[in-house]
Amino acid sequence: MAFWKPGTEKPSFVEDEEGGIVLMSNNLSSSSSSSYGYANIEKQRQRLPVYKYRTEILYLVENHATTIIVGETGSGKTTQIPQFLKEAGWAEGGRVIACTQPRRLAVQSVSARVAEEMGVNLGDEVGYTIRFEDHTTSGVTSVKFLTDGVLIREMMEDPLLTKYSVIMVDEAHERSISTDILLGLLKKIQRRRPELRLIISSATIEAKAMFNFFNTSKNRQAPEGSTQGPKLEPAILSVEGRGFSVKIHYVEEPVSDYIRSVVSTILLINEREPPGDVLVFLTGQDDIETSIKLLAEEAHSNQKNSSGLLPLPLYSGLSRAEQELIFTPTPRGKRKVILSTNIAETSLTLEGVVYVIDSGFSKQKFYNPISDIESLVVAPISKASARQRSGRAGRVRPGKCYRLYTEDYFLKQMPGEGIPEMQRSNLVSTVIQLKALGIDNILGFDWPSPPSPQAMIRALEVLYSLQILDDDAKLTSPTGFQVAELPLDPMISKMILASNELGCSDEIITIAAVLSIQSVWVIARGVQKEQDEAKLRFAAAEGDHITFLNVYKGFLESKKSSQWCYKNFLNYQSMKKVVEIRDQLKRIARRLGITLKSCEGDIDAVRKAVTAGFFANACRLEPHSNGVFKTIRGSEEVYIHPSSVLFRVNPKWVVYQSIVSTERQYMRNVVTINPSWLTEAAPHFYQNRQNNMSL
DNA sequence: TGGGGATTT
Incomplete structure (x- = not known):
């Protein structure tokens, strides 16, 4: 050659x-x-x-x-x-x-x-x-x-x-x-x-x-x-690539309700276009379910336009079996309509798609370094995303893409490329990785797209408060070096280190594994009541972290059964991942000199260890407020997430793992604490807060 | 008082 x-x-x-x-x-x-x-x-x-x-x-x-x-x-x-x-x-x-x-x-x-x-x-x-x-x-x-x-x-x-x-x-x-x-x-x-x-x-x-x-x-x-x-x-x-050409259609006037517009475009395609599957890009599960419902209603009232349509949802939270429906061949005389999040933009390739409908929106993460809160918001996509989406129509033969925005908007207003994730995220994990590689000058690091100085300073401040970095912003010994070895969010790592002294590393490593995956629960719309009941079988009055211990124990007792997971509204794939991560953490912990030890039911020890990692996320219930909490750090108004076992329970003091910000700011994974533990775990943070905050 | 776009060590 x-x-x-x-x-x-x-x-x-x-x-x-x-x-x-x-x-x-x-x-x-x-x-x-x-x-x-x-x-x-x-x-x-x-x-x-x-x-x-x-x-x-x-x-x-x-x-x-x-x-x-x-x-x-x-x-x-x-x-x-x-x-x-x-x-x-x-x-x-x-x-x-x-x-x-x-x-x-x-x-x-x-x-x-x-x-x-x-x-x-x-x-x-x-x-x-x-x-x-x-x-x-x-x-x-x-x-x-x-x-x-x-x-x-x-x-x-x-x-x-x-x-x-x-x-x-x-x-x-x-x-x-x-x-x-x-x-x-x-x-x-x-x-x-x-x-x-x-x-x-x-x-x-x-x-x-x-x-x-x-x-x-x-x-x-x-x-x-x-x-x-x-x-x-x-x-x-x-x-050059090897895709087929895709004809782009724009709407003539801006669309006021893109879900209705999606549904009518699907019906239009079905009425006028030759066979071929349809891929619809929407923002999230909510949009997807609403669209499917509207399509079903349409099928009921107007059989001609919607005959042969086979709507299928697609998003990451679906179980393996539900996702596999997408890949089954389209039956003769049918037309698959896949309603997807941006998972189909890069992560999954669907064969047989000829028509793409692009709502022009996706959910994107944004980070506010002042409040230290990441939120997920519906935002317009970039031209780069729009091209990627339309390209999905040209994999098997020439296709068509229906953009639910005007050409003028695409040409004149849509941003060329998205904001790099680095500029939309909390940077604690990033900073710790660079520190572990011996890069001292984080603020001067040559990034492809530098994050804001505020975001970097906030990350340094959080790591300092966790005593992972010292006054010179160097890794502390041994804590900082140990945290850097663990492939986890630094707060979770700190929790593991604390558990060694508190004699509950066995329990905390389980909790760490659960906190480092998305969720152990399946997304069960329409059967929330049943899921809430299932959750009660595991629920602990102390909160979600302790509940996870019960879930893990149950999973082991079931001999890691998928049937058992299904019955209890647990995601089997997630549970297997928890076991895998737990094994890896066990190995690393041993290398760090942490021996696996159970506290034999001493739940206070477990909650203290959680507090040692997450003290910065402490919240107090506002008296007579019906569930309004205020963060201790920034006096932000927050609520307990409906998925938490402490939802509606509203104990006086809690720490949370993270906040999801939708209409309200919801705390996910919440555990009750005794406020005296905060000063015990982080005296530097709580007794001298003024000084720390202005680091 | 009701809800998780997608990744990864």
Whole structure:
């Protein structure tokens, strides 16, 4: 096979006027296939658009420290580029080629595909690592897929990631917190390891930002004309996708009720358009259920328009079985209508979709560093999201996308790209990860998109109050270093450390595992009463944390039965995850010198340990107020979440794990405390609060 | 006094 090797004639490029390198995309010769087995797979590989760019990609990677690949979906970049690199010798001498993904599922499926294409067993030459699953063989695995979170963890053992020769960061345009941290760290590593090559794969819209971020050629002078090391200026290469065209329809006038508009658009499609499934993007479960109800009513009153419609909800909270309904083939004469949250935008790919309806909204997290509260609000999506959504209609054949906003709005008002998650989040976990990697100057860290100084200062302040950071904002010893080892929110980690002294680490590690997943309960709309009754079987007067202990105990006694979970409105997948996380925490705790010890029913010890982690989230019931609480820290008005076992109970003093902010601010996972424990757990915080708050 | 967009270590 022909690919570029140093010293041979190089392929032709043009220099972009702004400094990047852009490839002439026409007249590229595709190389002939080898006659080595796997003829079918080899043919499939060659049909991928990225295959034509093989020579060019290898040339750019050879000559540039950073190569930005702009690849549409279906270009084949994720599966092919690591193979090109391997074939070109980047894995020789025991070196490893890494490819990161934001999601676990993508890591698993992509690595399985690549192992198949290479004709090797997954876990040998091609392997993958995600939390709880390491399918690699040291010294053998040379192409490794992993989540970006795992790669950040690996830096704690090997800060320069010395075993990797090339690191490809896939889906960088999604701008998740982990990806952004990783990009910042990789830029730092590049300075110390000029031989390391980075490949950043991004959508068009973010490519320029990535170029600017990695363009260090202005700051550092590479000797002109020297053959030493790669060019510091990134290269940009565009690879076309393999999607079909999607015709975009806009509404002529702004829509006042997008749910009604969704329903009428579905009926219109069903009446006028040839067969093909419909994918609708809505904001959340509420919207989805309302739309399904309206469709059902429509079917009742108007059989002609809605005949053959098969509405299916899709969001992450659904059980495995409910989600699988989406993937069953559409029965003949039927038309699936999948009503989805933005889970279908990136995380799930649905085959058979020909029509997309885009409400123009999604729920997004925002963070207020003043109140230290994250809230989830319905907000307009970005152009980048709108394009991603419409692209979902062109996977099997040319499709149509109905945007429920005007073209004028799209062109003139819709923001180009979303706000990176980093700028919409509480940063305590981010800060602790960087501190653990020895990065002292958090405020001066070179981020792809820096968060606000207020948010960073708030995170430093919280970590200081937890005695994880000292006066110089360095990790304390041993607390800070121990917290950094635990893959948890620092408040949960602090709770675990406290449990060692309080003699209840066995119980607290269970609670920590439950608090670190979304929820153990299934979402049971329409059967709330039954679920509330089921919850009462586990409910503890002290609150949710103690209730979780009862749930876990019941799960073990049932021999981890899925039937038992179903009967008790518990999410079986979540419970299995709790067991897994608990095992991991147990191992790490042992390494930190924490021995598993049960308090044998001494619930006060457990609540004190919780308080030691979550003292900053203390609240007092307002007298005669019917359930209004005030936070001690900021006097914010908050309520107990209806999912809590303490809902309507309203004890006088509580600490909460987190706040969900909808119409009201609701505390999730609440436990009763004795206020004297607050000063015991955090005298520095409660006796000298004025000083602390102005850190 | 009634409710969790999506990820991940």
